[in-house]
Amino acid sequence: MVSEGMDMTSFYTAAPLCSPSRAAMLSGRLPIRNGLYSDNAFGRNAYTPQDIVGGIASSEILLQELLRKGGYHTKLIGKWHLGHRAPYHPLKRGFNEWYGAPNVHFQYDGTTAPNIPVYKDQNMIGRFYEGIAINLTTGISEYTQHLGEEALEYISRRGRTGKPFFLYWNPDSTHAPSYASARFRGRSQRGTAYGDALIEVDDIVGKMLDLLVNHKLENDTLVVLTSDNGAALVSKREAGTNAPFLCGKQTTFEGGFRTPAFFWWPNKIPAGNASSQVGTQMDLFATFLDLAGLPMPRDRVYDSISLKPALMNGDLDLEKVVFFYRGNGLFAVRKGRFKMHLWTWRTPQEELKRGIDYCPNIHMDGIVSATQVNHTAEPILFDVDNDPEERYPIRPGNSPTIYETAVGYLKKVVEKHQQDLVPGKPALNYCDPAVENWAPPGCEDLDDCLPIPASKVVICDWPH
Amino acid sequence: MVSEGMDMTSFYTAAPLCSPSRAAMLSGRLPIRNGLYSDNAFGRNAYTPQDIVGGIASSEILLQELLRKGGYHTKLIGKWHLGHRAPYHPLKRGFNEWYGAPNVHFQYDGTTAPNIPVYKDQNMIGRFYEGIAINLTTGISEYTQHLGEEALEYISRRGRTGKPFFLYWNPDSTHAPSYASARFRGRSQRGTAYGDALIEVDDIVGKMLDLLVNHKLENDTLVVLTSDNGAALVSKREAGTNAPFLCGKQTTFEGGFRTPAFFWWPNKIPAGNASSQVGTQMDLFATFLDLAGLPMPRDRVYDSISLKPALMNGDLDLEKVVFFYRGNGLFAVRKGRFKMHLWTWRTPQEELKRGIDYCPNIHMDGIVSATQVNHTAEPILFDVDNDPEERYPIRPGNSPTIYETAVGYLKKVVEKHQQDLVPGKPALNYCDPAVENWAPPGCEDLDDCLPIPASKVVICDWPH
Ligand SMILES: [Ca+2]
Numbered sequence: 001m002v003s004e005g006m007d008m009t010s011f012y013t014a015a016p017l018c019s020p021s022r023a024a025m026l027s028g029r030l031p032i033r034n035g036l037y038s039d040n041a042f043g044r045n046a047y048t049p050q051d052i053v054g055g056i057a058s059s060e061i062l063l064q065e066l067l068r069k070g071g072y073h074t075k076l077i078g079k080w081h082l083g084h085r086a087p088y089h090p091l092k093r094g095f096n097e098w099y100g101a102p103n104v105h106f107q108y109d110g111t112t113a114p115n116i117p118v119y120k121d122q123n124m125i126g127r128f129y130e131g132i133a134i135n136l137t138t139g140i141s142e143y144t145q146h147l148g149e150e151a152l153e154y155i156s157r158r159g160r161t162g163k164p165f166f167l168y169w170n171p172d173s174t175h176a177p178s179y180a181s182a183r184f185r186g187r188s189q190r191g192t193a194y195g196d197a198l199i200e201v202d203d204i205v206g207k208m209l210d211l212l213v214n215h216k217l218e219n220d221t222l223v224v225l226t227s228d229n230g231a232a233l234v235s236k237r238e239a240g241t242n243a244p245f246l247c248g249k250q251t252t253f254e255g256g257f258r259t260p261a262f263f264w265w266p267n268k269i270p271a272g273n274a275s276s277q278v279g280t281q282m283d284l285f286a287t288f289l290d291l292a293g294l295p296m297p298r299d300r301v302y303d304s305i306s307l308k309p310a311l312m313n314g315d316l317d318l319e320k321v322v323f324f325y326r327g328n329g330l331f332a333v334r335k336g337r338f339k340m341h342l343w344t345w346r347t348p349q350e351e352l353k354r355g356i357d358y359c360p361n362i363h364m365d366g367i368v369s370a371t372q373v374n375h376t377a378e379p380i381l382f383d384v385d386n387d388p389e390e391r392y393p394i395r396p397g398n399s400p401t402i403y404e405t406a407v408g409y410l411k412k413v414v415e416k417h418q419q420d421l422v423p424g425k426p427a428l429n430y431c432d433p434a435v436e437n438w439a440p441p442g443c444e445d446l447d448d449c450l451p452i453p454a455s456k457v458v459i460c461d462w463p464h
Numbered sequence: 465m466v467s468e469g470m471d472m473t474s475f476y477t478a479a480p481l482c483s484p485s486r487a488a489m490l491s492g493r494l495p496i497r498n499g500l501y502s503d504n505a506f507g508r509n510a511y512t513p514q515d516i517v518g519g520i521a522s523s524e525i526l527l528q529e530l531l532r533k534g535g536y537h538t539k540l541i542g543k544w545h546l547g548h549r550a551p552y553h554p555l556k557r558g559f560n561e562w563y564g565a566p567n568v569h570f571q572y573d574g575t576t577a578p579n580i581p582v583y584k585d586q587n588m589i590g591r592f593y594e595g596i597a598i599n600l601t602t603g604i605s606e607y608t609q610h611l612g613e614e615a616l617e618y619i620s621r622r623g624r625t626g627k628p629f630f631l632y633w634n635p636d637s638t639h640a641p642s643y644a645s646a647r648f649r650g651r652s653q654r655g656t657a658y659g660d661a662l663i664e665v666d667d668i669v670g671k672m673l674d675l676l677v678n679h680k681l682e683n684d685t686l687v688v689l690t691s692d693n694g695a696a697l698v699s700k701r702e703a704g705t706n707a708p709f710l711c712g713k714q715t716t717f718e719g720g721f722r723t724p725a726f727f728w729w730p731n732k733i734p735a736g737n738a739s740s741q742v743g744t745q746m747d748l749f750a751t752f753l754d755l756a757g758l759p760m761p762r763d764r765v766y767d768s769i770s771l772k773p774a775l776m777n778g779d780l781d782l783e784k785v786v787f788f789y790r791g792n793g794l795f796a797v798r799k800g801r802f803k804m805h806l807w808t809w810r811t812p813q814e815e816l817k818r819g820i821d822y823c824p825n826i827h828m829d830g831i832v833s834a835t836q837v838n839h840t841a842e843p844i845l846f847d848v849d850n851d852p853e854e855r856y857p858i859r860p861g862n863s864p865t866i867y868e869t870a871v872g873y874l875k876k877v878v879e880k881h882q883q884d885l886v887p888g889k890p891a892l893n894y895c896d897p898a899v900e901n902w903a904p905p906g907c908e909d910l911d912d913c914l915p916i917p918a919s920k921v922v923i924c925d926w927p928h
């Protein structure tokens with residue numbers, strides 16, 4: 001994709017983990033605005049496990065809703081992760097079709113907690129580890145192949161209509177626990193199911209691009225490949241690497257937020273280029289609408305600008321601001337080449353004891369630490385263009401002029417952001433075992449409805 | 465160079481710092497054999513500062529000596545670093561011509577220690593910071609431009625003869641203290657003299673390749689670009705980065721030994737390829753002789769194999785062994801994908817206190833440590849093909865079969881190596897202020913002879 005398209009090397013997610021990141025991309029707004037966060041405690045990452053009560057707010061306008069109104073046929077293939085209960089169902093949120101699961105494919109025992117269902121459109125068609133087999137002993141599952149076949153079928157079918165379509169292909173793989181199909185298992189030199197899964201996803205993406213070319217759709221189709229967070233270093237060898245970036249998923253260091261972003265659109269986006277334009281996944285919202293000739297809603301604040309000039313003409317707007325939130329906490333901000341950390345946090349001590357570490361092997365006193373460190377009085381400053389490793393803090397003592405200037409304007413950026421900010425109602429504060437996937441729609445036909453326990457709403461515990 | 469040649473991605477130096485690394489490359493033998501090491505204390509890196517008594521042994525046969533005998537004209541441009549006293553002079557060691565300095569360009573006061581001379585062939589023509597200006601306040605010096613002009617002149621002159629030549633272009637830049645020429649100072653985005661110096665060296669290398677093409681010599685000339693050690697992380701922003709490799713120069717982790725290695729030979733080496741063939745700079749010895757049709761001497765043990773099959777035909781011999789010595793200590797060995805650490809060491813405590821750290825921000829208990837750690841009883845094993853970051857030790861507890869098998873054969877490799885090893889006489893044990901560059905040949909004509917102090921031979925102190 002890079003040799004035929006563009007590699008955006010300073011591209012960021014909107015959150016260092018799955019659900020808030022995806023919510024932000026589809027809404028064009030930070031989680032703190034769109035509500036996909038928790039304020040049970042300061043600066044904690046929350047997502048949508050199956051006992052979560054909430055999901056993406058009905059007041060948010062999602063990318064696929066606007067595209068569909070604009071004439072696009074829309075399909076979600078794979079993980080949704082913005083709420084699994086009825087009001088949040090993808091077909092209620094702008095998708096014509098859905099094949100996939102609402103939550104991540106962790107294994108449950110089917111008694112104290114149900115396994116995650118896989119949906120085809122309105123109804124479930126099976127569950128992971130049951131009808132939809134995942135063998136964690138062998139690391140084999142054909143599920144990614146199903147998601148690939150669905151995509152190829154959809155591209156062929158919609159391609160033939162000559163009408164525009166929007167495919168959000170969201171494979172659950174390579175998320176832990178890792179698996180790959182039998183044909184790919186053992187293919188990677190690394191020998192892990194993660195490595196095999198990566199090869200499998202790569203193979204399917206290649207098939208999609210080939211199919212677009214075969215259908216002569218390549219000059220009318222923008223394909224974007226990205227990830228919703230940095231490598232999950234906590235999964236060790238069953239995850240990627242973030243080199244050269246600091247730490248990984250769950251953190252507000254570069255390793256948590258900076259992600260690959262490849263843009264492929266033959267004869268529209270110049271081939272074989274890299275761009276240093278700073279961008280975020282929220283910008284995909286404005287970019288896609290811009291390219292589709294559709295207007296942005298004007299009734300709310302967006303964290304989204306169109307990247308069209310950077311993609312098509314190589315025009316750079318390097319003053320773009322990036323906010324690094326961990327939960328409800330604004331931990332850092334980047335503008336231009338400088339990134340200012342107001343708060344830093346590694347992994348809580350109790351989690352470190354359990355072997356959970358988002359910054360393995362890293363030691364940076366007072367910066368990569370087991371307790372949240374408040375730097376608002378004297379922020380930590382990095383030149384992340386030239387020091388993407390966040391290794392050399394620019395201190396008032398060693399570079400007073402650069403420090404004062406950069407921290408000065410970054411503090412103004414933060415001040416303005418916080419003055420204007422109207423936080424969304426936090427959707428991820430409450431959990432309840434009764435809302436788990438006991439009896440999803442369609443379970444009756446499959447004879448797979450589990451008894452729903454009594455409701456017991458609790459404050460969700462988000463330790464990170 | 466990569467797009468027109470080959471990138472060898474598993475290429476190593478023979479030592480994690482300058483002098484022993486260069487001695488090994490030119491002799492085809494490990495420092496422990498060729499003598500460019502010290503045994504004043506176990507496992508300490510030694511080099512050739514200007515008070516060193518020794519240098520490369522006269523019994524070693526150097527690459528340029530063999531090439532010259534085989535009909536090549538030879539020139540050294542830049543740093544020599546294998547002994548600055550008369551017996552070690554490059555023109556006595558196989559070079560027809562020399563332009564450059566014998567030691568690294570540290571600044572001295574000219575009274576308690578002389579500044580380093582620059583030679584043209586037999587005689588000095590000036591000294592750094594004096595006739596050969598280096599301004600450390602502005603970070604400006606034209607010296608690299610001189611080295612570049614010398615190279616272009618030499619290539620043109622020898623190219624016209626139609627006879628073979630060997631140019632060892634060894635710019636002192638980008639070593640600290642950093643400088644760049646006025647035309648390049650300020651060019652790098654990083655804004656450091658190091659960044660500018662890198663751009664300047666790159667520019668000159670480009671000019672050399674262009675010149676070879678202009679003289680129609682490109683199909684008859686192999687050009688290799690590499691470095692004598694990993695990035696000097698101790699120099700912080702005035703040095704490169706090693707990502708994804710662990711630690712830097714001075715250490716036996718991948719960051720100390722693995723270096724870039726680009727091979728350029730249009731129409732001979734296939735363009736745009738990467739090779740995973742494990743190689744070391746000592747292999748350049750056998751490779752160059754092989755390509756020149758010259759025999760290897762048969763009277764001694766070599767640590768050098770010809771890489772010609774890998775370069776020309778893509779044939780891989782992945783079982784090549786790499787030894788990682790720190791001074792006289794065998795710290796690690798790699799064969800195939802596995803690297804076994806017998807000893808590990810970061811930076812001594814007293815140096816850490818002074819801000820000298822070869823592994824900044826790294827914390828790995830018992831592996832990256834301030835004291836030398838002996839792991840011979842239970843070696844530390846990494847799969848450096850799949851974990852080049854040396855982040856995930858393979859432990860007897862987590863992967864007993866892989867561990868036992870790999871450690872088993874690596875221990876045999878070490879055993880055989882140590883049984884056969886005849887260490888060279890260590891050349892870097894003694895230091896003496898009287899041997900410094902007080903009165904190099906040619907100083908009389910320049911009126912630049914300094915009084916030579918009384919001899920006082922001491923055991924050199926190698927703290928690292
Ligand atoms: Ca993710």
Ligand SMILES: [Ca+2]
Pocket residue numbers: 481482639692693
């Ligand atoms: Ca060096």
